Amino acid sequence: MKEKVNLVQIIVSGLISGCIYGLAALGLVLIFKTTEVANFAHGEMAMITTFVSYVFLTSYGFPYFVSLVLSLIFATIFGIVVYLVFMKRVQSAPHLNQIVLTLGLFMVFNGLAGITWGNQPFSFPEAFQGDSYKIGNVFITMNEIFIVILTLVLMLVFFVIFRFSKIGLGMQAASQDTMASELMGIKVSGVFMAAWAIGAALGGIAGMMTAPVTFLSPNMMSEILVLSFAGAVLGGFVNLPGAVFGGLLVGVFENLISYYIAPELRIVFVFLLILIILYVRPQGIFGGAKIVKKV
Helix, strand or coil: CHHHHHHHHHHHHHHHHHHHHHHHHHHHHHHHHHHCCCCCCHHHHHHHHHHHHHHHHHCCCCCHHHHHHHHHHHHHHHHHHHHHHHHHHHCCCCHHHHHHHHHHHHHHHHHHHHHHHCCCCECCCCCCCCCCEEECCEEECHHHHHHHHHHHHHHHHHHHHHHHCHHHHHHHHHHHCHHHHHHCCCCHHHHHHHHHHHHHHHHHHHHHHHHHHHCECCCCCHHHHHHHHHHHHHHCCCCHHHHHHHHHHHHHHHHHHHHHCCHHHHHHHHHHHHHHHHHHCCCCCCCCCCCCCCC
16 A cells, blocks of 8 residues: 555656646747757756746845746747847758757756856845645645646647637748748748747746756756656657647656666656657657658
8 A cells, every 4th residue: 555655656746747847848849849959958948947037036125926928028038038139040051050059058058047147156035935835645736737737738838829819820831841831921930939938938837837846957957958858759749739748757666667677777767758759650659750841
């Protein structure tokens, strides 16, 4: 009976972590699905947004949720600036060149954060403070409930945006055929900019949910980025619900490995799981037939 109780707690804790991975993976997949660029600077952009939130909280004394909103506004502008200043200039370059640029941005943003705020870890507050609640045989905090609700709400918002809004339909069109989208009057550069803006905001949310657990530092998102990429790959890397599901799967799986085998082997086993799934289904769990974009 004790083993069963532990197993349920491990799965629930893994789902909480998986929500964070899913949010970060959602931003990765959104940018990749729209622009076909894997943004390796995604985690560092999220980290900088989290530091900005920390400044709002400590230097200006704003309440948590005011700081959250202001930080997401910053993240949106940050994503737009990164696209306009860097990515738009290489929009027509080979995708490998664009990926290398994001790796360069990764190093630049990490270095700038270290120079600005130092490498000493900071304590970052949770959205909701308080003791754990016992639901059945599972202990869960109000902050963890908030993370789950936030993930579900964002999934619903993105479903509505992509199904019914003009910008969502434009992203779907641009992801399938860039040239045809331009001929139909869709401003592809505007769609790409929106993808970077929304992706940066999603990464920022993941960063602010991660910081209370891992402490705030320039390297806080390195492992999260790896696990988010893993979740995105499992989901198919072009499927938004698949990104969230992949993140949840990674969260539960790594928790099981940490508890029953060894914490230091969890990433090894996560990538072993990816190898097995991609061997059976190369396009990922939710990936469909490959769509070749015309440029």
